[in-house]
Amino acid sequence: MSKTVLEVENLTTEFHVEAGVARAVDGVSFHLKEGETLGLVGESGSGKSVTSLSLMRLVPEPPGRILPSSKIRINGRDILKVSDREMQKIRGDEIAMIFQDPMTALNPVFTIGNQLSEVLRRHQGLNAQSARKRGVELLETVGIPAPKKRIDNYPHQLSGGMRQRAMIAMALSCNPKILIADEPTTALDVTIQAQILELINKLQKEIGMATILITHDLAVVAEVCDRVAVMYCGRIVEESDIFDLFEHPQHPYTRGLISSIPRIDDAEKGRGELYAIPGMVPDIHSLPDGCRFAERCFQAEARCRSENPVLRETADGRSVSCLFPLSKDGTLR
Numbered sequence: 524m525s526k527t528v529l530e531v532e533n534l535t536t537e538f539h540v541e542a543g544v545a546r547a548v549d550g551v552s553f554h555l556k557e558g559e560t561l562g563l564v565g566e567s568g569s570g571k572s573v574t575s576l577s578l579m580r581l582v583p584e585p586p587g588r589i590l591p592s593s594k595i596r597i598n599g600r601d602i603l604k605v606s607d608r609e610m611q612k613i614r615g616d617e618i619a620m621i622f623q624d625p626m627t628a629l630n631p632v633f634t635i636g637n638q639l640s641e642v643l644r645r646h647q648g649l650n651a652q653s654a655r656k657r658g659v660e661l662l663e664t665v666g667i668p669a670p671k672k673r674i675d676n677y678p679h680q681l682s683g684g685m686r687q688r689a690m691i692a693m694a695l696s697c698n699p700k701i702l703i704a705d706e707p708t709t710a711l712d713v714t715i716q717a718q719i720l721e722l723i724n725k726l727q728k729e730i731g732m733a734t735i736l737i738t739h740d741l742a743v744v745a746e747v748c749d750r751v752a753v754m755y756c757g758r759i760v761e762e763s764d765i766f767d768l769f770e771h772p773q774h775p776y777t778r779g780l781i782s783s784i785p786r787i788d789d790a791e792k793g794r795g796e797l798y799a800i801p802g803m804v805p806d807i808h809s810l811p812d813g814c815r816f817a818e819r820c821f822q823a824e825a826r827c828r829s830e831n832p833v834l835r836e837t838a839d840g841r842s843v844s845c846l847f848p849l850s851k852d853g854t855l856r
Contacts, residue, residue, distance in 0.1 A: 528700050528733050529555035529578075529618075532594040536577045538586045542808045547573040549757040552834070555701065560727070560734045562748035562765070564741060564780070568804050570757040571737045572623065575703045578735075579620050580610050597701065616646045619699040623706045625686035629678040635662070635689050636674035639696060646697045661692040665722060684715040691722065698730050705737045720747055741784055745769060753777050756804060756815040759834055762842040773841065773848040775820045776800070814846065822847060 536548040548570045555561050563571050576582050577589055580602065595602050597617055602610060622628035630638060639658035643649045649657060655674065662670035665688040678686055687707065694702060704723060708716035724747055727734055736748060744751055744765070751768050753761040753776065761774040772778040779800040802819035805811055811818065817827040827846055834844040 525556040525558060527554050528557050528598055529735075530594070530596040531578070532596075534574065534577055534593045534595065535590040536573050536582055536593075537588055537590065539588070540586055545807045546810075547757055547807065548577060551754075551757075551759055553752050553759065553762065555733045555735065557700075557733055558727070558731050559750065560724075560736060560748045562744035562751040563735055563737045563754060564739060564744055564751060565754035566739060566804060568756075568807070569754040571739075571754055572705055574754070575620060575705050575735070575737055578703060579614055579618065612646070615642055615694075615699070616697045617699055618701040618703070619694040619697070620703040621687075621690050621694045621705065621707045625683070625690045626678060628690060629686060631678055634675050634677055635681070639674070639689075639693055642693055642696050657696070658692075661696055662689065664726070665689070665692045665695075666718070667692075684718070687715075687719055688722070691719070691726075695726055695730070699732055701733050701735070702727070703735045703737065706739075707736070708738075708740070708743065716743075723747070741780060753780070756810065757807070758815070758844065759842075760816070760844045762834070764841070767839070767841060771849070773837065773843040774816075774845050775822060775849065776816050778849060779819075 531554070532552050534548055534551040535546065537544050537546040551570070551574060553561065563574065565571055573582070578595060582589060589603060593603060597613065602613055605613070629635075636655060636658050639661065640651065640654035643654040643657055644651070647657075658674055659670045662674060667673050667685055667688050673681065673685070678689075681689065691707075702723070707723065708719050720743065723734065736744065738744060748765050751763055751765055752759045753774065755776050761768070761772065761777045763773070768777065769781060772781055779798070782798040783800065785797055800819055805815055805818070811828070813828040813830055814820070814823070814832050817823040820827065824847070830846060832844045832846050834842050836842050837848065
């Protein structure tokens with residue numbers, strides 16, 4: 524069996540703002556095995572990116588705070604208990620991240636080579652000449668043309684696709700055990716998206732790292748992930764094997780997400796409009812009692828508005844947080 528490289532237990536991250544305390548991530552738990560790809564999906568504001576920043580210990584304090592009851596273990600060591608100095612060694616070496624927007628994640632006043640070299644010199648102990656040589660090799664590995672020239676370019680001199688590839692090169696420069704990819708294909712055209720996903724998958728197989736892919740695009744998840752965790756309003760509402768999730772989702776929210784995916788045969792069957800989940804995500808500062816999805820759910824009952832569902836394992840080994848999970852035919856169990 525594959526080794527578990529990441530264990531997240533009861534991760535809770537909150538922000539203290541003028542409107543009060545906003546709990547962006549609320550009791551999230553999951554694990555990740557060596558070489559596995561876990562998809563973390565949900566609408567904007569569901570807590571996906573805050574979860575990733577919490578795993579990297581990059582939540583700004585203040586106003587943010589990871590609660591003491593949270594646990595994040597990398598190869599058995601709880602990184603929430605290590606010093607900031609020790610975390611700097613772990614970050615980039617054991618766990619790395621591709622950020623959502625490479626234009627803002629990359630420093631505009633330093634060349635790509637300078638930024639790559641900093642990572643390599645800090646974590647690998649290379650001198651300037653060796654770091655530059657290794658930087659050129661990494662840019663070539665991620666498919667950037669003329670890497671010896673591009674290494675001296677500034678971020679604004681690269682296209683969106685090349686900036687994203689440069690970010691991937693930095694993230695993979697130290698062969699991390701865990702890679703977090705936060706919306707790695709956002710704002711890229713579909714051809715470049717496919718190239719980036721293929722690149723991550725290829726490099727993952729070569730160095731055996733585990734990957735967390737954060738996205739709202741279920742089509743991307745279906746293509747590259749082994750398991751999926753669906754987030755809603757700061758919590759995981761369903762976790763499943765990728766095939767089971769698409770074949771028969773158990774949470775009404777998951778079914779709504781899948782139903783909103785455009786299909787080739789929609790026009791042929793006379794379905795001109797895409798399905799949309801009714802309503803809006805509740806305000807994080809004034810969350811409702813009971814199930815947070817109840818006001819948008821097609822099958823909600825009075826009990827759903829008063830009783831808080833917990834994530835529990837079902838008979839088929841999946842996990843769902845719903846008082847009335849769906850059966851295989853999409854109806855009530």
